[in-house]
Amino acid sequence: MKRLNLWIGAAISLCVLATALVALVWTPYPPAKLDILHKLAPTSAAHWLGTDPFGRDVLSMIMAGAQASLSVSVIAVGLGAGLGIPLGALAAARGGWVDDLVMRATDLAFAFPALLTAVMITALAGPGAGNAMLAIGIFNIPVFARVTRGAARPVWQREFILAARTSGRGDVAITLRHVLPNIAAILIVQATIQFALGIIAEAGLSYVGLGTQPPQPSWGRMLNDAQTFIYRAPLLAVFPGAAITLAVLGLNLLGDGLRDVLDPRLRRSR
Secondary structure (H helix, E strand, C coil): CCCHHHHHHHHHHHHHHHHHHHHHHCCCCCCCCCCHHHCCCCCCCCCCCCECCCCCEHHHHHHHHHHHHHHHHHHHHHHHHHHHHHHHHHHHHHCHHHHHHHHHHHHHHHCCCHHHHHHHHHHHHCCCHHHHHHHHHHHHHHHHHHHHHHHHHHHCCCHHHHHHHHCCCCHHHHHHHHHHHHHHHHHHHHHHHHHHHHHHHHHHHHHCCCCCCCCCCCHHHHHHHHHHHCCCCCHHHHHHHHHHHHHHHHHHHHHHHHHHHHCHHHHHHC
16 A cells, blocks of 8 residues: 555556557557548547547547657656756755855746746747747756755765765765765656656647647647637547646656655655
8 A cells, every 4th residue: 555656656657658659650540630521520439539620530639649748748857857956966065155056046947937938938939849848848957956956965964975075085976976876766756746747837838839839739739729619529628638637647646656665764654
């Protein structure tokens, strides 16, 4: 029972990942194929989740939309972690004015949420999945920087760090060999949380037309398209909404499970 969240979250996340991978090579119908004669068709053996206002198969679009959500989230989280973790580690290692400078920079970054950042980027470069990745990634940088700095500072006060300093090791070597391995569990859990938030952010950006662009399907844009037909075909909004909910739920449960497994304090308390 202790690891129930972990197993449920891992199972849901693997199903979403498997759906995205299968969509790379197969979908019931081409996701962008139009079939006006069969638009807004109900669920049936031919179209398990029905069709949209343009006759596109909803199941095929859901499967293909998983690719957009996962790819944007993975790259955005990778960008945030790749820049935020070194910044947070630098702030914890050096302290003083370096710490103050990094923290004030993260405060400034927090003033611009992902949606506002995406608006500014698309005003210059136009909407698209790449700009959505950049906007979400920029928002993730201060998150990882603060988490890394907060987790690393107590480690720098430990006795084995003093011993490493006495042996002549520098800040970089101590960070790589001692500090980061000791806070890796916290960073892994944070990455799963940001991954879930990245899926929501990508859906939100696509919903307002700033994310993934046609003809590539996107869960957020499917919700946008469905709102016009919410009374005539309400399931058009239910299916992409359920896909987003399941993906985020799975990652949140996975993050909770990993926290329970990787945090030694929680293990001891149980």
